[in-house]
Amino acid sequence: MKKDKVFNFFYFLPIVVIIIFVFVLPLIYDLYISFTNFGSLHLFKYNYVGLLNYIIIFKYGYFLDLLKNTLIWTLGSLATYMPLGFGLALILNQPDLKGKSIFYAILILPWAFPSFISLLIWQGLWVYPYGIMNRLILPMFHLPTVNSSTSTTDAWIELITVDDWLSFPYFMIVFYSALQSIPRELYDIADLDGANTFTKFFTITLPSLKKTIAFVAVGTFVYTWNNFYPIYLLTDGGPGISTETFVTYSYQQAFSNSNFALAAAWSIISTLFVIILSIIVIKYTHILDSFT
């Protein structure tokens, strides 16, 4: 039996090997680079410089600004698209609603359409002042125009609305599937007891979905924290560095400034943050219990 157990490990071997190659080794390599002065000035002969890059980051490197931006980006997105998706799922889950499948099929379009291309489309829509949003749509509803190259607030509005557009269907799909797995009888019994809609929501719906919500929220938190294309394509971290997050800033240090060592240090800091936060959440909510 013991031999069997060891043999079973071979099922994990492929994924473990590929993970080591694609995640673990680059991570170690990145850690090593962050202690050197590897960059365009020292491309082939670089030296060990100790904690210099980290000292630069914490002393002169906008650490707190970028932390604030990363939190605005992550929590701002999470706090809008999850409720939006959840609300739509609740609306669609009403048994007496007609045309459900048509609405459903259309509402998943933003998720079904390739996101990278959608981002480029939105980038063109928001260009100030020629983009259709600023030229046509916003004036149509008598709303002020949005200029993400001069106003930080405008830049965040643009980023988060686009991210909401891209992601709300995913949450709608997941929560809708989850809602349908709640047995109808629970609601029938509550009806007999004369419970109103709100009571039913807080005593049946929400408790039944607690674990799904927690699992989705943790995964999405990490995904959004690391999500780089929306910011890179829409505002490019601007105006100035006011919408720059850890990940986009690190990317820019590497590819625009060719300062690979500083970029590595930034990405190590960012990763430490997510991993520590996630371990706390995983321990606290036990979301991984069903997976192991």
Added chain:
Amino acid sequence: MIQVKKHKILKILRLGISYAVLIIMVIVSIFPLYYIFMVSFSGAPTLVSLISSGILPKHLNFTAYKYIFQANIYGGSFLLWLRNSLILAGSTAILSVILALITGYALSRLDIPAKKILATFIYIVTFFPYTATAVPIYLLFAKFHLINYIGLILAYTPGTSIYAAFIAKLSIDSIPASYEEIAMIDGLSRFQVFLRIVMRLALPVVALTAILGFSGAYLDFALAYSFLVTNTKAWTGLVGLYYLAGLVNQASAPAYDLFAAGAVIMGIPLTALVLVSFRMMTRAYSAMAGVKQ
């Protein structure tokens, strides 16, 4: 009587608000896609020249499509790049499915030492953002002569596979183990059981993984660009479109109708694929609802 009437008014109100919200969201969802579709036929070379009537054109202008299919950049053409994308994305999808199912099966069924630690490790390792590690991956892969399609496929696969493996685990949990036991008594090996029973019953997860893996590779820009930029014949559709439409440098006005046409050509087939397999994918996601409460 009043009670019944009040109930009825509330019901109408509830449904009315529901339909209003749904209709607004439908318009919001469709608008950018409708817009890009129309722009691709507008013949407007830049964003500035796109007039409002461009999104309600009177006649269709095919210039952009013609240009895209005829363009030749140092031996590379859009059709060649699309073919490259399909090869890359298809291989990633197949590899992702195999890895996700093997791992999901092991997580669900097998007794393995330190399984919990292993699963947590696999889960947490994906938290590392690969756009930020593009440099170390590039340098590491260069040492192993992997700055090519094989390297790209290797880099694309694990993210999707791990996410899908956890969903696969939940789906396989819901397949009664007795099916496999009976098959094994009938003389099938564990591997045959895996192929014939688990693969077939976990089909929704297979579809979901394949599509996620496919679109991940099909839509990657950062890594594909750094791996392939020097060889125009090896470009992917997205890298090629970026170049054709002049999107690399935002300061120069991009050729907007070309971008729109490329977006339609690259976007519509994938969207259709997702919609066609959607029923299956929802079934895979509903496994997530089966998380132990």
